[in-house]
Amino acid sequence: MSEELSTELKILEAAKKVFLAKGFSGCTTREIAHEAGENVALVNYYFRSKAALFDQVFQSAIEELMYILVDIFKSDISLKEKIAEFIDREYAFISSFPGLPMFILSELNREDGAQLKNKQMFEMVANSGVFDQMKEAQESGEMIEIDLYGITVLLMSNCHYPFISKNFVSSLLGVADEHFETLMDAHKIHVKNMILTYLFPIK
Amino acid sequence: MSEELSTELKILEAAKKVFLAKGFSGCTTREIAHEAGENVALVNYYFRSKAALFDQVFQSAIEELMYILVDIFKSDISLKEKIAEFIDREYAFISSFPGLPMFILSELNREDGAQLKNKQMFEMVANSGVFDQMKEAQESGEMIEIDLYGITVLLMSNCHYPFISKNFVSSLLGVADEHFETLMDAHKIHVKNMILTYLFPIK
């Protein structure tokens, strides 16, 4: 027997779904209320405004995405293992929420749009000792010379973009929806091999 | 002395600028008209509707992005050179229009949004003989086994995403705007090395 959600939670869940799919400018409060099966006025009653509700959804989306990073990077494994693990977990996670990367990136691009507030997450990565690990691996020659920006964009590019570009590439190459998951699995293998052998070349 | 643009062109250029920056749902016809310095009614007078104007902007954006691909792939150089050249030209082009990838991807994601109409471009790539070149390079063992999807997503990921994620990564790592171009130049080197050595490993 399914537990009934509170009205506030129903609206929040509906907002997540609708904002993720359509973005802030692409939907209305009425649409969110209808998705939640509640009265329009309740959106403002519980969340003050559309913008405030959006902000709550956005910040939690960011945190969900960053959590994987923090969780892996503070663990007690080698840098190479961390990166391999990150790619695996990132693909698995985004497969469950394919709209998440596009949502975050496009809303960060919107004028007067979402802002990264919670730098706490980044600081947790910084304090995980992973940067020392990087420096060490580079000094020993195990890892190539590459800065934090390069490694970040390299990983994010190859983990996020395949999902972001689904509609584009699929319609360009004529890929059916049911084949997408298989393609993504195959692509992850390529990405892992490519990035790991590039960052950690066999001497 | 600057040549005066026709009203129709002024509106079209303004529409490109505004749509690229804010997307279809993120702007109004009045905003476009104001950017063009023209009366609101002229938008509909020349382009029938906001949607029709958008469609025109979107299709031309797609064509601009695809033109590089066609132009390089039909040229008479080796596959490896084509890929290297593609990365160079893609970075140079997108540096001039940094909003283009995000615009196309996010509008293709929008419900009832933009659709890829012009498959002519893809057919020109298909007819360029580049697929035969791929098959040949793989049979000779010069290139690794990877399908068209894999190679497409690999290239697009590493050429588009760095620009798409500018706001995200910049604010995450605290990168100032004036350093972005330098970072991007450095990143292109990594991307080129990484992709080329992965696809064409030295035996």
Add this chain to the structure above:
DNA sequence: ACCCGTTTTAATCAATTGTTTAAATCATTT
């Protein structure tokens, strides 16, 4: 049964939206 704070509802608000209209202006031809 009554009270009282919380939640929910339907109705309404002013502002903004894309689009249309009808009149005014312009440019070209006769």
Add this chain to the structure above:
DNA sequence: AAATGATTTAAACAATTGATTAAAACGGGT
């Protein structure tokens, strides 16, 4: 200069937007 068609303008249209209101319904405590 008169006439014609194309262009431009200001005004208005109905529909939709985020948000607010006041009254109704609900629920726990006495």
